[in-house]
Structures are given as C-alpha cells and as structure tokens.
Amino acid sequence: MSAEIENPVLEIHDLTVTYSKKPVLWDVDMTIPKGSLAGIIGPNGAGKSTLIKSIMGLVPIASGYIKIFDKDLKEVRKNVSYVPQRGSVDWDFPASVVDVVMMGRYGHLGFFNYPKKADKEVALDALRKVGMDAYKNRQISELSGGQQQRVFLARAIAQQADIYFMDEPFAGVDAATERAIISLLKELADKGKTIVVVHHDLQTAPNYFDWMVLLNTRLVAHGPTQEVFNDENLKETYGGKLTLLSEISKLLENKRFPAREAK
C-alpha cells in the first residue's frame, strides 16, 4: 500500500541499501508531503536509522534515488537538518552547550569563517526554544539524557532548515522533555517545515504523527496516519512474515552475491 501525493518534499524511489552485501533496505518507494510530522516506525534492526542515513548521504546506496525538494541533497543541504541518535557521540567531549548548538551554524559558514554575532544570536534563540538557555555555558558531560537531546534539537533548530530528520529523539528522555519536544515539533510543522522522526513507541505514535512510514527492511506501508496505522499493517511490520526475505538476506551475505547487478 502506498500513497501518491503531489509535490512531495521527500521522494524516495526504489531505494536499496546493503551492508557488506547484506540488504538492509529493500526496494523502498515512498514520499512525504510538505508540512507533515512523519513517523518512521518499525522494530529494532528494521533499517530505520539506515533509511535516514541514506537520505543524508551517510551510507552508500546500492540502487535507487532520493530527491529532497525535487533536488539532490547536495543542492539543498542548507535546508536539511539531521539529528543523529544521541548515543552516537561522546558526551565527554570538551565542549559547552552553546558550542554544540553553534555547530548548527557551521553549514552556513564554510571554510575559514568563524561564527559572527548573528550566528550567536540564532544559537541562543534555539536554546531558548528548547528551554535550555539557562544551561548555555554548561559542560555537555554534565547534562541529563533529556537535556542532551534538547541540545541536539537546538543545534538542529539553529540550522534554520526546512526539513528535519531525527533519529529516535525520544529514546531515554524524561516525560517532560518528550512533551516539550513534541510540541516544538508540532509548532515547526505548523509553520510549514517537514519533520521526519524515527520512533518505536506504538502507544504514542498515532498521537504524535500525521504521516507514517511502516518499515521492516522493506516498506510495509506509508501514508496518512489514519489510513495506514491499522492492525494488519502493524502485524506485517512487527510479525514474522518476513522470514523468507531475511533468509535470502542471509544467503546473499554468506555467498556475497551483489544485491543488485553492477551497472
């Protein structure tokens, strides 16, 4: 099941991604409309992070293409923001909260340029939006998990992008932070920004997102939440129907066949 929409801000066509020949995403075709708050849902190891990383050009893709605002990532990079999983960085790194948020401005600066006053104001404003302005000079190692996530979010806001990709922003954060983050994301979406969030809590998912992508190696369904978030699709996403596919994956890995013929 899939949805055709006009003028999607994100269009993925026939995407296949492999890690040392083992397919992790298989033939993914999907679109996301402008201004949506979209959830990418699926079990552990479904390839959710890989999907976002391939959109951001962080992992090589075996086949297919990805268009953002109908263009290649390279042309629209300044309008795209990526929030990695919180656990992917070393929080003992010698940096303060504002140092990290300032990194959100680096994409606009280019080589040999250092942040100007205007950049600092953008960074401080972003910190205010996530309620962390009181912590701006705090060492990042002294932050709680929820605060770390807010800092990552502030860095993304400082990028002043039009589309945001966030990997598990709610993992390991307290309830208050989760509420604060989701209302901030809704606010951004209301302003016409597009937010794509990897999420794995099925309880909260339908309340948070107006668009959903159900994923388990292949795309199970995507579309407006009320159309795709149903028992049948969830069973297919989380159930054991994919044994054949996973066995073929393993075969490919062991035999080292290419998943796609070389062009």
Next chain:
Amino acid sequence: MESLLEFFSFSDHNVQSVVIGSIWLTASCAIVGTFSFLKKRTLVGDAVAHSVLPGVCLAFILSGSKNPLYLIPGAFLTGWLSLVLIDKIVAHSKIKEDTAIGLILSVFFGLGILALTYIQHTDYANQSGLDHFLFGKAASIVREDLLIFSVIAIILMISVILYFKEFMLISFDEEFAQSIGVPVRRIELLLTTLTVLAVVIGIQAVGVVLMAAMLITPAAAARFWTNDLKILMLLAALFGAFSGISGAYVSYTAPAMPTGPWIVVILSTIAILSFLFAPTKGTLFRLLKQVKIKRKIKDENTLKTMFYMGEELSSFYHPMEVEEMISKRKMQKSSLEKSLLRLKKEGYLEKEKTGWVLTKAGKEKGQRIVKLHRLWEVYLTKYLNIAPDHVHDDAENIEHVITPELEERLEKLLNYPETDPHQSKIPY
C-alpha cells in the same frame, strides 16, 4: 647545578638548537595529538610511529645522508603507506581495525629493525646515530635541522588553526559533519597527514617506540584541567614543550641517555599529578568533596535527632546527652562527638554541664530537615503511590539533597500538609 645554568643560559649554539628544536617537536606533537586523543585513535598514532622506521632507513641507504631533508620524505612515505594498508585491510577483509593495526605495526617495525641492523653491519661512514630514532636523542638536533623542523611545526600549527572548526566537528560528531556538507574524508586525510608529519619530526626527540605516548599523554593530562577545547590544546602544547625542554636538558647533560623515555616519564608524571590534583576532575578534589558531603549529612542527622528528642520532650532547648542521642538513632559515639563539636563551632549547639543544647539556629536547621523528610514521604505516597511503610528510607537520603527552591515548590505542590503518612506533625 652548573650544567643547569650553562644549559639555560643558551650560550652554546648547540644548546639553542636542541632546546628550540625539542620545543617545536613536542609542542606540535601535543597539538596534533589532541585530536588523536579526542577521536580515540591512539593505536593509529602508534602504528604510524613504528611504520616510519623502515622509511627512515631506506632514505638513509639511498641517500647515504642523515639530513632530515631526505629522511623526512622517507619516513612520511612508509608512515602513510601503513595507514593506507590498514584501511584497505579493514575494507576488504573480515579483519577488524585493531588487529589490522597490530599487524601493520609489527610488520613495518620488523622491517625497520631489519634495515637498521643491515645498516649497522655495512660501513656507511656516518651510520652511527640512526638508531637514535628508536628512542630519540634530542641532543642530535643540529642547527641545519632546526629550519626544517620549524617550517614543519609552523605548517602544523597554522593548519590546526585554520581547520579548527572542521577538526572539532569530525572529532565530536562525524555524521553530523557529513550531513552539513563538511568533506569528512578530505578533512580526515588532512588530519592524518598532519599526524604523520608530527610523528616524522617528533621521532628525532622521542623515538618511534614511545611516540604514541607523546601524541596522547599531553592532551590526556590537559583534559583534567579544562573543558574548553582551545585551552586544552594550549595546555597540551605547554605540557609537551615542558617535557621537551626537560628531555633536551637530560640529553645535554647525559649524552648517552636516550631522550624519549625521559620525555615520556615527565609527561606521565604531569598526567598523574593532573589526575590526582586537578580541581573538580582530580581524584583528591573528588575525595575531599565526598568527605564534606558525608560530614554534612552526619551533622544534619545529629540536629534532626536532637529535634526529634525535643519534640518528645516538648522542649527543644533542653540539654541532651550523647548516650540518649545514640539510643534514639544508631550512630558511632566517636563520630557523633566529632559532629557535635563541629556543630558547636558553627553555632548550632552549646555545651552545658548536663549535655548539649540546641541554639535557635540549630533548632531551625533540625526542624527543616525533619520537615523535608516528612514532606518527601507525603510526596512519595501521594504522587507515586508508594506504600507508607516504604517511604522512610528514601526520605532519609532526599532530605539532605533538597534545595530551598525545591523545598518551596514541594510545599506549594502539597499545599502545606499537616501530617506525614505516619501521622507525625510536619513542623513549619
């Protein structure tokens, strides 16, 4: 002593070269090494350091000269080759990075030792001295070397300043860096090249065997003193330079002594001292802080106990004896007595013939702790639905932690309850 004066007067041109050279080498290694430290790439630095040896020997065999103008390209070549090979092995086989590093390191170092042995058994006129590259010899730096070292060191430092932003970004969050369009591969390549360069000039003073320590230790020691990356690099450079001067001095006064081990011993001493004595992060500071917290808790418990006894007696300013306090709350007598003396000094207690008496301030402090204890019990039972018989132990800890702001919020939230879950009155 005399040698010290002679050394630091720099009257001898040789001494000048040795000192300035050593500072350049060790400081630039420390600066570039900061990023190896932050990226946790210690092993790679070690591999490069060992892998430059065959290059040095090869360059010597081909040129017949010990001039760094020839040796540095040779060292650079094999140092680089080792990194490329490590990358290839990891990319094209199932061998993990640490294994690949170990493999390359030993093969290249083995080849280097082989070449060194070969050189020593031939009659190259000035072969003596090449083995200094194993453990370093600062005193062998001569005036002609200095120019080359200075140029390389300045290139290193300028590159780090120019690309500071990018180096920091790829060290902290490589994926984010790539997502905003930083050419991560190229920046990595540049950083690696700088590391190889630093190693190549550094081996003159430190030697290949201990080079990894020269790269990492200054930054590791500096990390204890600061949380700011720029200051960290400056400190690392200072630590490096200090160890460099010391190494040069040792090398000057005892020419037979290899410099590398001395430099590393001095660096390690700095690191250990930092580990012990640095404020906030140092072990001593942490221990002291723990002791202070323990004392604070003990003293608050003493006051609390006396407040309880006052509640029972309906008189808070009644003299109380140590034995009574112990029967009320299990405490060690000696530690209780120390706590009482501390509290007296702080003005919370008075000592009278028949026992200890709370002052007004002491009563209020004890009362506050009791209030917090009981409020917290109410909070736990009311908001977290914890059974009343389970809340006491938790409150025992929390009562010492709650700040005045939290206290106010707690009072407002619970709306000043009269009693705690055990029906004890909450004193306001």
